Amino acid sequence: MNDICAKETVSDMKITPRKTRIKHAFHKFLKKFKRVNKKDQIKVCEKIENVDNLKNLKNVKNVKNVDNVDIKDNVIETNIQKPIHREKELIPKQNNSYCILEVINDGDFSRILKIKYTNNDSQYYTCKRTKKRISRLYYREIKILNYIKNKAIRDKQDYFSYFPKILHTEQYYLHDEIIYEYIPGTDLFNYVDRLEPYNEIFVKKVARAIIPCLDKLAELELVHLDLKLENLIVVSEEPLKLKLIDMAFTRPGIFKRNNASIQLDKICGTEGYISPEVILKKFHKNTDLWSYGVILWLIFTNNYPFKPKATLYDLRYPRKGHRKSIKMMSDNLKDFLLQIFTIIPEHRISLKQIKKHKFITSDVV
Numbered sequence: 001m002n003d004i005c006a007k008e009t010v011s012d013m014k015i016t017p018r019k020t021r022i023k024h025a026f027h028k029f030l031k032k033f034k035r036v037n038k039k040d041q042i043k044v045c046e047k048i049e050n051v052d053n054l055k056n057l058k059n060v061k062n063v064k065n066v067d068n069v070d071i072k073d074n075v076i077e078t079n080i081q082k083p084i085h086r087e088k089e090l091i092p093k094q095n096n097s098y099c100i101l102e103v104i105n106d107g108d109f110s111r112i113l114k115i116k117y118t119n120n121d122s123q124y125y126t127c128k129r130t131k132k133r134i135s136r137l138y139y140r141e142i143k144i145l146n147y148i149k150n151k152a153i154r155d156k157q158d159y160f161s162y163f164p165k166i167l168h169t170e171q172y173y174l175h176d177e178i179i180y181e182y183i184p185g186t187d188l189f190n191y192v193d194r195l196e197p198y199n200e201i202f203v204k205k206v207a208r209a210i211i212p213c214l215d216k217l218a219e220l221e222l223v224h225l226d227l228k229l230e231n232l233i234v235v236s237e238e239p240l241k242l243k244l245i246d247m248a249f250t251r252p253g254i255f256k257r258n259n260a261s262i263q264l265d266k267i268c269g270t271e272g273y274i275s276p277e278v279i280l281k282k283f284h285k286n287t288d289l290w291s292y293g294v295i296l297w298l299i300f301t302n303n304y305p306f307k308p309k310a311t312l313y314d315l316r317y318p319r320k321g322h323r324k325s326i327k328m329m330s331d332n333l334k335d336f337l338l339q340i341f342t343i344i345p346e347h348r349i350s351l352k353q354i355k356k357h358k359f360i361t362s363d364v365v
Contacts, residue, residue: 101115109131110128110131125182126179128177130178135176138248141178141250145166157219160181162243163244163247164183167179185235186233188206188233197301198301198328199300200329210232210292213244214292218351223250223251225288226249226250226269227288228273228294229295232245259285261283273291273294275287275345279315286350287345289350289354290345293341300328301325305341315341336357336359
């Protein structure tokens with residue numbers, strides 16, 4: 001009985017929780033605010049209708065001596081809500097205006113454009129336009145590219161034949177832009193698409209062409225963490241030269257003093273290319289070599305060696321699904337991929353050992 005009486009008294013008092021009281025108070029405030037705005041807008045509209053020979057609201061600002069109307073520019077600007085033209089925000093400034101000649105690549109997070117400036121400049125440039133919601137990657141890429149640029153100037157090294165050269169950046173309302181020197185050629189994904197599988201001679205050619213890019217990354221003590229076919233640009237075909245782009249996931253690391261893995265804040269990279277240590281939110285100086293092996297397997301078989309959303313158990317090599325492809329390989333390529341696809345990064349083949357491996361050094365397949 002006491003419990004029933006207590007419930008009745010609570011319902012009679014109409015006690016509401018704190019969250020609902022705050023909601024009711026906020027809704028009341030919004031209703032009052034809308035009423036006040038509507039009244040002010042109606043008054044301003046009535047005053048504007050009384051003005052003769054005014055076709056547009058823009059002309060009200062220029063009118064000073066009008067009979068029967070006491071109105072100021074500030075009142076019109078504050079009470080009339082002007083439409084926001086978001087398309088105008090996409091147009092660059094007049095000094096830096098350019099025309100888009102070609103959309104080179106259109107990804108989920110960014111768009112690569114071939115542009116030309118309108119101020120009588122005959123040169124072409126590459127523009128990377130990223131969405132505003134991933135500005136964290138945008139600032140990281142600028143930081144890495146400026147580091148490479150300063151390192152090249154200070155040490156007088158030719159890093160720009162392996163990485164893009166940043167010129168300047170622009171920020172707009174809906175997107176951010178990075179302007180590079182123009183990078184001619186197509187990416188390795190489209191270049192390989194026209195080739196037949198099980199071409200070990202071309203696999204060896206690509207394996208040798210990627211090594212200089214990895215070597216320069218090791219000199220700079222950087223790990224790319226997104227090495228894939230789409231991020232390798234074919235600059236020249238004979239001899240085959242590649243340029244590595246998209247440094248948004250790149251991380252610096254001091255590997256000369258310490259050979260251990262470094263912690264990551266988030267899993268980064270592309271599905272199918274991600275190494276086992278990245279799944280555990282770590283990276284090592286040999287992390288890019290796992291993606292390097294995936295690229296060679298893709299070119300040889302036209303299929304991924306592992307599932308896109310793979311666990312550590314699924315990244316074991318070799319598996320039953322690899323038997324047909326392994327039969328088509330030479331002994332040197334079998335041993336080369338077996339040493340790359342090791343789950344523990346400390347036990348994985350290093351870049352120095354890759355340069356001395358028989359698959360890279362020997363000309364015979």
